[in-house]
Amino acid sequence: MKFINYLLIIFILLAACFVSGCAVKNSADDRIFRDISVQEASDLIKKNKTNPDFTILDVRTLEEFKGGHIENALNIDFYSATFKEELDKLDKANIYFVYCRTGNRSGQATKIMESLDFREVYNLSAGITDWISSGLSVVQ
Numbered sequence: 001m002k003f004i005n006y007l008l009i010i011f012i013l014l015a016a017c018f019v020s021g022c023a024v025k026n027s028a029d030d031r032i033f034r035d036i037s038v039q040e041a042s043d044l045i046k047k048n049k050t051n052p053d054f055t056i057l058d059v060r061t062l063e064e065f066k067g068g069h070i071e072n073a074l075n076i077d078f079y080s081a082t083f084k085e086e087l088d089k090l091d092k093a094n095i096y097f098v099y100c101r102t103g104n105r106s107g108q109a110t111k112i113m114e115s116l117d118f119r120e121v122y123n124l125s126a127g128i129t130d131w132i133s134s135g136l137s138v139v140q
Contacts, residue, residue, distance in 0.1 A: 031119050033121050035103075035123045040122075041131070048095060053093070054097070055096050056072055056096075057073065057074050058075045058099060059076055059077070059078040060075070060077070060101055061079060069128070070128070070131065070138060083112075084112055084116070094120075097121075097122045098113070098124070101128055102129055106127065107123055
């Protein structure tokens with residue numbers, strides 16, 4: 001009888017835990033890594049215009065960056081030997097919008113950022129070429 005009482009108590013505790021959601025939530029569940037369109041990117045930038053924790057990250061070469069980039073972008077060259085180390089120095093709790101020329105390098109950069117435990121990263125899936133062809137501005 002004592003054994004059945006223990007089983008009953010364990011069952012009740014497990015059921016209560018299941019119903020109340022007492023399981024520890026993995027912090028990775030709260031992270032966001034998404035490919036976005038030009039329109040979504042433009043909206044994201046407007047929404048975060050005054051947010052000091054929002055960073056626009058251009059992962060093209062310095063030469064490409066100098067040829068025209070999205071206003072207020074930070075340039076970290078994907079091909080740099082220290083690219084991963086430079087990313088790792090950034091505040092992982094911030095929100096990042098990442099782009100390159102066509103979306104290939106920024107997609108890879110986003111995966112690296114995910115492995116470095118960044119919290120929220122948006123990748124411009126079609127790159128700055130689509131941004132420009134959509135009539136959105138760049139600065140030099």
